[in-house]
Amino acid sequence: MRFDCPNCGQIDKALVDGYGIGDRLLEDVWFEIVIDGKKLKVKVDDDAKDYFDQFDSKLWYDIVEKEVRNGHAECPNCHEEIKLIP
Numbered sequence: 001m002r003f004d005c006p007n008c009g010q011i012d013k014a015l016v017d018g019y020g021i022g023d024r025l026l027e028d029v030w031f032e033i034v035i036d037g038k039k040l041k042v043k044v045d046d047d048a049k050d051y052f053d054q055f056d057s058k059l060w061y062d063i064v065e066k067e068v069r070n071g072h073a074e075c076p077n078c079h080e081e082i083k084l085i086p
């Protein structure tokens with residue numbers, strides 16, 4: 001598995017904007033996704049950690065993972081939409 005950005009080529013990390021999945025609840029909350037073997041590892045950005053602690057992280061991480069698998073994630077360098085190549 002790998003992330004592929006149309007501008008940067010292969011990248012090791014993808015970002016998902018919380019606003020896209022949680023609307024105003026997760027506004028300004030960003031998620032970082034890395035590939036770990038055959039799995040995706042999701043974590044909330046350090047800046048949003050304290051705020052995000054009040055939510056069910058497992059639930060949201062699953063939603064973030066689905067977004068990434070559906071191609072709704074962006075490149076941390078150029079913010080272009082990236083693809084997850086199986």
Ligand SMILES: [Zn+2]
Binds near residue numbers: 008075080
């Ligand atoms: Zn890029």
